[in-house]
Amino acid sequence: MSRFLVLCLFYSIGLLPLHSDNVLPQLTLRVRAHLMQSVLQPRHQTSLNAAAVSSLFNEVNAIWAPAGIRFQLEAVDAVQALDIVPKRWFERDRNWVKSAIPTQHFSPTAIDVCFVREMGPNGFFYGEPVVVCEAPEFTKVRGGANDPVARVIAHELGHVLFLQHRQDHTNLMASGRDGVFLNAEEIRDARQRALQILEQAPTP
Ligand SMILES: [Zn+2]
Numbered sequence: 071m072s073r074f075l076v077l078c079l080f081y082s083i084g085l086l087p088l089h090s091d092n093v094l095p096q097l098t099l100r101v102r103a104h105l106m107q108s109v110l111q112p113r114h115q116t117s118l119n120a121a122a123v124s125s126l127f128n129e130v131n132a133i134w135a136p137a138g139i140r141f142q143l144e145a146v147d148a149v150q151a152l153d154i155v156p157k158r159w160f161e162r163d164r165n166w167v168k169s170a171i172p173t174q175h176f177s178p179t180a181i182d183v184c185f186v187r188e189m190g191p192n193g194f195f196y197g198e199p200v201v202v203c204e205a206p207e208f209t210k211v212r213g214g215a216n217d218p219v220a221r222v223i224a225h226e227l228g229h230v231l232f233l234q235h236r237q238d239h240t241n242l243m244a245s246g247r248d249g250v251f252l253n254a255e256e257i258r259d260a261r262q263r264a265l266q267i268l269e270q271a272p273t274p
Contacts, residue, residue, distance in 0.1 A: 094138030094257075097264045100180035100271075101127070101141045101227075104199070106171070106187075108151035113188040114170055116204050118219075120146040121184070129220035130227065133242065137257040139264050141227060144180050163190030167201060169199045180273055181230055183223065195229040202226060211239045214248035221248045228252075231260040231267075237239040 103123045108114035112123045123146050131140050149172060157166040167189055182199035191194075192206035208220045215221035225242055233243050233256050240249035243256065252260070 094261070096138050096140055097268065098140045098142050098262055098268060099262060100144045100177070102144050102177035102180040102182050103127075103146040104149040104171075104175060104182060104184040105146065106151050106184055107148050108170070111151060111152060111156075111170065114151045114167065114186050116185040116187050118185050118204055126217060126220045126223060129215065129217050130224045131217065133220065133224040133270060134227070134252075137252055137260050138229075139260060143183075144177065147175060149175050149184070161252045164194045164196075166200070171199060171201070181227070181228075181267075192218075193226045195226045200230060201227040208248040209246055212248050213240060213250070215250050218248060224250065228256070228260065231263040233260055 071206060102265070104253040105116050105118060105123070106114045107116075117191075124143060127141060127143055132162055134140065152172055154166070154170045157163065161182075167186055171184055178244070178252075184199045184201045186201060187204055189201065189203040191203070192208070193200065193202040202219065202222050204219055206222045208214070208218055209223065213222070221242075228243050234241040235245050236253075238244060238249075238251075238253075239247045240251045241256075242250050242252050
């Protein structure tokens with residue numbers, strides 16, 4: 071048996087480690103989670119607590135692991151929503167929700183992620199903060215996310231890293247589906263943006 075065939079046999083039965091060149095150095099980005107509270111607007115009042123958010127980020131980090139990007143929760147705080155007028159028919163839901171979020175709790179050193187109970191879109195990001203609905207609706211795909219809320223967080227963090235929508239159904243950046251796959255180009259681009267964020271971030 072040739073040396074090549076022996077090595078192949080050892081790899082196939084797990085006696086030799088796979089080549090480690092594909093393991094990307096980990097980039098860690100800080101996140102601060104805000105649990106929106108509101109008596110006047112029940113749609114803003116999240117039922118999630120700190121333990122639930124921490125558990126969600128375990129799945130978010132599993133989704134982003136192939137990119138070597140990890141999101142570290144620096145804090146989870148409860149935030150009282152601003153007292154705003156009920157949504158008017160001509161307003162976009164996301165604008166109405168965003169107007170109720172107080173900005174003084176935002177982190178100077180982390181990506182801010184706010185959780186609300188109900189919202190038109192599953193989540194959005196168009197400048198800070200990321201806003202996530204705790205009851206998102208998806209069309210399921212093969213190999214999709216275990217938890218739909220984790221998928222929304224992971225998708226919106228993709229936008230934070232400048233990724234655009236992609237209508238490949240199993241992809242993390244597809245809209246309306248629960249896929250979690252990131253392609254090589256997205257991984258490269260997201261890491262590039264993550265490095266920029268790390269270079270620009272003030273030291274906590
Ligand atoms: Zn999106």
